[in-house]
Amino acid sequence: MDLLNKGVLCLRQRAPEPRTLPDTKTLIVSGVARSGTSMVARVLQAAGVFMGDDMDEVVFEDSAFALLFERGEYDRTAMSELLRARNAAHPIWGFKRPHFHRYGADSVDQFRQPSVILTVRDPLAIAERNAIAEQHDIAGGLSAAMDDLRDLVSFAQELRCPTLLVSYEKAVSLPEHFVDRLLEFCGIAVSPTRRRALARLVEPNRPAYIGTARRVFEGYVDSIEGTVLTGWAWQKGLPLPVPVTLLRDGNPVSEHMADRRRQDLVNAAIGSGHHGFTIDLSGLGFTRQSRVGIRIGGRNFLLAKSGSTVEELGGTLF
Secondary structure, X not given: OOOOXXXXXXXXXXXXXXXXXXXXXXXXXXXXXXXXXXXXXXXXXXXXXXXXXXXXXXXXXXXXXXXXXXXXXOOHHHHHHHHHHHHXXXXXXXXXXXXXXXXXHXXXXXXXXXXXXEEEOOHHHHHHXXXXXXXOOHHHHHHHHHHHHHHHXXXXXXXXXXXXXXXXXXXXXXXXXXXXXXXXXXXXXXXXXXXXXXXXXXXXXXXXXXXXXXXXXXXXXXXXXXOEEEEEEEEOOOOOOEEEEEXXXXXXXXXXXXXXXXXXHHHOOOOOOEEEEEEEOOOOOOOOOOEEEEEEOOOOOEOEOOOEEOOOOOOOOX
């Protein structure tokens, strides 16, 4: 009897015999963000699974799916159109999307013959990575990671399709076993040489990932005209608007969206140009000496000129 803990658990499926790619299947790779989803997607792509047309070769996420999900609410109509195109072009294909569990187990039913692969990682490691890459507070991030992990487990239990749970820590310490179980779950057969090559793709702290898998924000607090504060903010590389938090003397006051079109941003090729904001400060307790700050919503990133006083920004009606 093998008593070694290998960190892979298969639910609702008797492991198939390894063979060539099956007739039809959709592989959904998910988990809490920063838990190893890129590692799984990278191995599947190298094993011959189509994982997207416009692939980010650092995090191995298809931009078509990423943009659809980043728009906020789950758009089933847009998803159906994308699925029809993928199903017509590829008998077996997959995609990676961290936090897919937030859309609920029923969202998986929209996919053709789905099989779900969920990664699990030490919550503290996730929180620390998010503090580096997402500019979140690490203590708050730990609490959020633990809550997400509980939700992920509930999601896995509610699913009705084959599901593979993978421990990130065990995968990097036993890469060949991880690759074997992943390919077995997906029904993919490869040569011993290819198997060893796939195992070499399982590497912790991959330099390309560490160096670039980080959200980068830019923005500026412009001025106050009368009582109205103006500025702009965006996430580099993403044309969608970002939320911002108004601060008074370092304390959060209100939430807003940086989504107004500004011609100067269009001229400077900053995203879509729809990244400006205006906020009326009247009635919010500001004085001439109050310090004004704008923070990217839910993050530690402060826009340039945050910390300036109302007077320094030109506010006169206070």
